[in-house]
Structure formats: C-alpha cells, structure tokens
Amino acid sequence: MLLWRRTTLFASASWALSQVPLQPQDHSQGYQFDELLHLPGISPYFDAVGFGLNNATPEGCNVTAASYLIRHAAIYANDDDYEVYIEPFLEKLENHRSGWTGPLEFLNKWHSPIPTDKLEEITPSGAGDAYKVGKHLLARYPDLVPTTQKILADKKSRTYDTAKAFVRAFPHADEIEVVRILHDHNGSMDSLIPHKSCPAFTKEPGKDEMATFVSNYAPKVAARLGALVPVKLSDNDIVGMQQLCGYASAIDGKRSPLCGVFTDAKMDGLRIRLGSSLRSHGTPWLAAQSALFFSFDGEQQRSKSAQEGWPADQRLFLSFTHREVPPFVATALGLFNSSSNSAEEFPLNRINWTRAWKRGDGEIEL
Structure with missing residues (x-):
C-alpha cells in the first residue's frame, strides 16, 4: 500500500x-x-x-x-506438507526399492535430502x-x-x-x-x-475446494505413471512428489529430477491447489x-x-x-x-x- x-x-x-x-x-x-x-x-x-x-x-x-x-x-519442509504428503510417499518408496522405470528410474537409488530432525528449521x-x-x-x-x-x-x-x-x-x-x-x-x-x-478464524475453509481440485488432476497423473511404478500412487503421493521437486531443489541447490516427471500443466496444478484454499479465507x-x-x-x-x-x-x-x-x-x-x-x-x-x-x-x- x-x-x-x-x-x-x-x-x-x-x-x-x-x-x-x-x-x-x-x-x-x-x-x-x-x-x-x-x-x-x-x-x-x-x-x-x-x-x-x-x-x-x-x-x-x-x-x-x-x-x-x-x-x-x-525451511527444510513444512511439517504438514511432510506428514500428509511427503512422508507417506517416502515410506512407499522405501518399501519398494526396485521397479521404478522410465523417467522414474532414478528413484530406485534416490533418497530424500530432507532431514526429519530439522523439519520447520x-x-x-x-x-x-x-x-x-x-x-x-x-x-x-x-x-x-x-x-x-x-x-x-x-x-x-x-x-x-x-x-x-x-x-x-x-x-x-x-x-x-x-x-x-x-x-x-x-x-x-x-x-x-x-x-x-x-x-x-479457522483454516478449514478452502480445504474441500483444494481436495476437489487435486482429485481432478492427480488421478490422471497417477494413471500416466502407473506402468512405471511398482506401487499404486495416491492423490496425496502425487502432491508429495511435486512438493519434493521444490523442497529438494532448494536444499540441494540444483533442480531435482522429480521436477521432470510432471507435465507443465500438472506442475502448475500444485500452485492452483494452494490458491483454491487461500481464496476462501476472509479478512478478520x-x-x-x-x-x-x-x-x-x-x-x-x-x-x-x-x-x-x-x-x-x-x-x-x-x-x-x-x-x-x-x-x-x-x-x-x-x-x-x-x-x-x-x-x-x-x-x-x-x-x-x-x-x-x-x-x-x-x-x-x-
């Protein structure tokens, strides 16, 4: 102003x-x-x-x-982002250390750079x-x-x-x-x-809209990647992988290979996902x-x-x-x-x- x-x-x-x-x-x-x-x-x-x-x-x-x-x-990672989206995907990755193919082949040996004892720092x-x-x-x-x-x-x-x-x-x-x-x-x-x-004040408004938007684009991404992965990916897994693109790139100082997995439109979907939540908050x-x-x-x-x-x-x-x-x-x-x-x-x-x-x-x- x-x-x-x-x-x-x-x-x-x-x-x-x-x-x-x-x-x-x-x-x-x-x-x-x-x-x-x-x-x-x-x-x-x-x-x-x-x-x-x-x-x-x-x-x-x-x-x-x-x-x-x-x-x-x-920060290394937001705790909500990590607990809801990133960690569940990393657990699937740890339990399936082979079978990732094509543009996801790097995941067979890839490890997250996020130190769990430094979340929010x-x-x-x-x-x-x-x-x-x-x-x-x-x-x-x-x-x-x-x-x-x-x-x-x-x-x-x-x-x-x-x-x-x-x-x-x-x-x-x-x-x-x-x-x-x-x-x-x-x-x-x-x-x-x-x-x-x-x-x-509550942060609840916008969550349903955010989930609705994710449900319209994440399943399409999961379906496209289905033949390349050894485990079924959920909507939240897709969001977690997209978030890791940003967090890992920031921590490592170079573009994460995860960023190349998604199309331009699907990566932009992550931004719209947050916008669909923010617009629902008021002015108290x-x-x-x-x-x-x-x-x-x-x-x-x-x-x-x-x-x-x-x-x-x-x-x-x-x-x-x-x-x-x-x-x-x-x-x-x-x-x-x-x-x-x-x-x-x-x-x-x-x-x-x-x-x-x-x-x-x-x-x-x-």
Whole structure:
C-alpha cells in the first residue's frame, strides 16, 4: 500500500523469502514453463519480474516510514506438507526399492535430502537470503534503518531465526532487540499472525475446494505413471512428489529430477491447489495490519506508537511471520479480486490459463 500525503510516502510491503537463485531468472523464460517459479512457498528463491510495476519513490515524495511484513526464510519442509504428503510417499518408496522405470528410474537409488530432525528449521541458504534482504532494505532506506531499535518475530524458531539472520545486515545489529512473541498477551500477536486476532478464524475453509481440485488432476497423473511404478500412487503421493521437486531443489541447490516427471500443466496444478484454499479465507486480520500501517505520522501518532511498545522515534517496522500470512493479507486487501465470479476465476476442475497476475520486483507493494 503506497500512500501519498503531502510530500510524505508511507511504504508497506510483504516480503517472500526463499532460497538463493539456482540461475538468473526471467518469469517468462522465453516462454518456457519453469515449474520452480510456480511452487508457492516451496520454490527456490527467484526475483520476480515486475511487469513494468515501478516500486521507486515517486518524484517529489520521500519515505518517512516503512512497515514490512516478512515471511520466514526457506525451511527444510513444512511439517504438514511432510506428514500428509511427503512422508507417506517416502515410506512407499522405501518399501519398494526396485521397479521404478522410465523417467522414474532414478528413484530406485534416490533418497530424500530432507532431514526429519530439522523439519520447520530454516536452511543455511535461507539464512543467507534473509541477510541479503536486510542488505536490500539498508540500501533502500538508509535514513530509516538507523531508527530501527526493535524487530518482532512470532514464537516459531523459523521466524525468529530468520529475523536474527536478517538483522545482521544492519550496521547497528548489536543494538537492535529482536522480540520473540511467545504468548498472545492483549493482542500482541495481532500484527504478526493477524488471523489470530479473530477467535472464530479457522483454516478449514478452502480445504474441500483444494481436495476437489487435486482429485481432478492427480488421478490422471497417477494413471500416466502407473506402468512405471511398482506401487499404486495416491492423490496425496502425487502432491508429495511435486512438493519434493521444490523442497529438494532448494536444499540441494540444483533442480531435482522429480521436477521432470510432471507435465507443465500438472506442475502448475500444485500452485492452483494452494490458491483454491487461500481464496476462501476472509479478512478478520486486516484491521490489525492497517492500524500499524497508518500509525507513523505526527506527535499524536508517535505517542500511540510508544504506547504500543514501539520506540517513539522508530520509523522502520519489521515483523516476521509465517509463509501463508502475506498471501492472506494480499487477499484480504482485495489485490487478487476480479470482476469474474469465483467459480469462473478459480474453477475446481481445470486451470484457468487466462487469469492475469502482476507482481512487483521481488516484493508485493501493498
């Protein structure tokens, strides 16, 4: 959300962190489909081409305050992804160490690079990415960075460790307090995990739609691979293999052979699967985020800021959260809205190839 008031510019953004780029990236790829650019929350890091969207400060304006909602850096694997989709497939693989043929022949000797004792932990490459983003903000806001005295992170180690890696990029890192919010005291987690501000919030909406979409494409993939595998693959196995394409590529620093197993359309199905879930969530947390975005101007606002626990003269506000929160916030703000009805925009039995998306250079400008 870029807001102009007189000559003052308030910048707020959500940042998606992941891995170091495997290669120089261009979203169009000329246009050759690159599945690693279409695995939300799992892909190795890449700089998105902005499609002409300029995130520079408009002429005549200056940035006097900025707020960033930052997702944690890349992790070895999300626990739900691992337990529901990846682990069951790996168990089948371990019990059938022969009989994989054709493009799946490598699985006869392949082993997962995901260490089960490090699920949810950020990878070394992820920590490096966090540091690089800190360097980027230092270059972008040289006047605001020195005001930073406090940074917020939620209780999970992956968000706290990301914040600690990020802050090393600031010259006065030793003077900055990284506050780890362990308990939701008087709404203290509202700006970090905004949906927690609504007791009625649930992640259940969207799950049925997600399962319906998967049931329309995964069986076709399993049937195509049926003659190449020694065991029957379930819908969840297909999703797990697709997720391993992203996680393994990010961990190993090179494209996983699993990525070549699927057609372009079926790999894009994994992205649509998540989108069919996110679109079903509501907006109970938008008020909490907006309150932070609009609290940076004037003596009265500085007093309010101090009362809320922020240093009175701080003007760069950084909050580290879960990977699903920035899409939730973008959805709540209506950035993905369309004049088409939801059934037409997000059909559950096919991919809507005409749906248009735009993004800024490396970050979402809200």
